[in-house]
Amino acid sequence: MTKVVAVTGNEAVANAFRQIEPDVCAAYPITPQTELMQRFASFVSDGKVKTELILVESEHSALSACVGAAAAGGRVATATSSQGLALMWEILFITSGMRLPVVMAVVNRALSAPINIHCDHSDAMGARDSGWIQLWSENAQEAYDNAIQAFRIAEHMDIRLPVMVCYDGFIISHSIERIEYLDDDIVKNFVGEYKPLYPLLDIENPKSYGPLILTDLYMEVRRAHAEVYKKVPQVVLKVAEEFEKISGRKYGLFETYRLEDAEIGLVVLNSAAGTAKDVVDEYRDKGIKVGLIKPRLFRPFPYGEIGDALKHLKAVCVLDRADAFGGSFGPLYLDIATSLYPYSIKPALINRIYGLGGRDFMPEHVAYVIEELKKIVETGKVESFKEYIGVRE
């Protein structure tokens, strides 16, 4: 049955890839992703997987090779971080535009300049409009579980879209945690045999991939493409339901924590949610009605469901581990604000930017924000909508 192990986040995702055994993987080294593909390369070298591993000369070529491999007609995975994801940017849109179900682990890391190898979310946020489905993961267990579910979502015949599985660089990728592995057979059964759709290698039925489409039909193609994303949340929930049966672990579009009767709330992605939940508990013990929401399916963003979950609150702080320079607010804040816009009575909404370039996110930062929200509820006034927190003065 399940096996309890102490492993890093990268090791857990490498193990998920081993269990799933994609037909082709292509990757290029970048910190903090590197360990994942190193471990996977050992599985290839030791004959534990039948995967063809393409060790390319750049991330641009890594994703380009994935596009070719996926179009050829088999299961494909890759992984990257930061600059690597930035270099892939052009091909991200081509992967989704061609409806190729590639799965990519994105080990979140800050973008240059200045160069920084540590965690923030500016890499994945830069790819949020690329048409990839994004699943975010709080810890190694969620990264492992999301990686397994990602293949089912990507390869679903109603979806056929690429999926990113995001987890925090170093904080999760390199920390050792207790996690539960599923049996190899159970994972293989869950993921199932790959079903090719219009494979290039079907010589008898030749297909052309990547046509030129100009003013006559481009708009129609894009409109049809937009329709597909509407089906994603239902598929994500269906896959989660099946995953619960094999793992006992429940997943939704997002996780709520002590939110139902809350008056103030926090919205936060990935590992910082773990820290924030502890502080929520402390405040609950003091009788403060605070709760939390942690989005899991960030693209397509479940606006209706999240707006519905937050609308009853009096004040909410969206914690962003990335800024949108030149824009007004952090990227997560903008989506939360959009979710709440349809409601005539809605919470006061503030944005706090934290943890850039791996700056530690401490319990006192959460406490500081909760105190701010309490004050907003008491006074009915918002003094500042957007601030950086945890900055050295």
Next chain:
Amino acid sequence: MTTPLNLKELSKKELRFTSGHRLCAGCGVPIVVKMILLAACDYPVVAASSTGCLEVSSCISTYTAWKIPWIHNAFENAAATLSGVESMYRALKKQGKIDKDIKFIAICGDGGTYDIGFQSLSGAMERGHNMLYVCYDNGAYMNTGIQRSGATPTYADTTTCPAGAVIPGKPQQRKDLTRIMASHGLPYVAQAAPSHWPDLMKKVRKAIETPGPKFINIFAPCNRGWRSRPDDAILLSRLAVDTCFWPLYEVENGVTRVTVKPKEKKPIVEFLKAQGRFKHLFAPGNEKMLEQVQEMIDKNWERLLKEEQMTLPKEEESK
């Protein structure tokens, strides 16, 4: 049975790149593509193209000129893309899901090969994928409107290195990509031209039957970019060979052979004067530039002959 490379047999074969494509009248590229696919007629082929003339003209909206599986990804990544297709082929073959002997051929322009796609090409060749990469070299970014590329010949007039009062066209030498690819230590590298079709097709046939990564650089006249007569593509191709502007040779496992040696090496002006892009070189006072071009051609040709002499096995030399 292997189809002999003669007109009688080849004319019975189906064209796998069909008419109805929208390449310009007189373009050298469709001629080259048809020759490549005819040379490979005994095998199923999966092709890839980079963004460029061939790509935008061969698969538009709901129409395609390709009767074989074909993929276009982006400008700079045809080699990486095809390396992915080829890897999936090996993966599925290993698993017993495919049993056919499929050949993989990338066909891309010089911009997508010499310049923006060079890293992707170099990487795919270094990794040893079993594929043939063909560059059709028309010496500029013709699809975007005749901008200079690393393949543009010295002094050519293009829209980004126009022949002006101070700068006489492209000041730099062209990149010798065929030699660069030979330096990768590939089992087979060649240079070919459509005017010498049996030589071209023999090279393609040899390449696809050689396991591992292969590269062929094929000359592809462009009357729009070169400002030549639309029906002169083959004539210009022949002149390029006869003037030694575009020597026909192959490098097979480190051995260089010049496959076609012109009976009489023609002066380079014969190639240049047929093209509007070199018109300014014939203005009075520019004789020096013509001499310079001739010197470059001579130097490269002599070096190639020397290379052939140096690498040719002894028994072949004595023949």
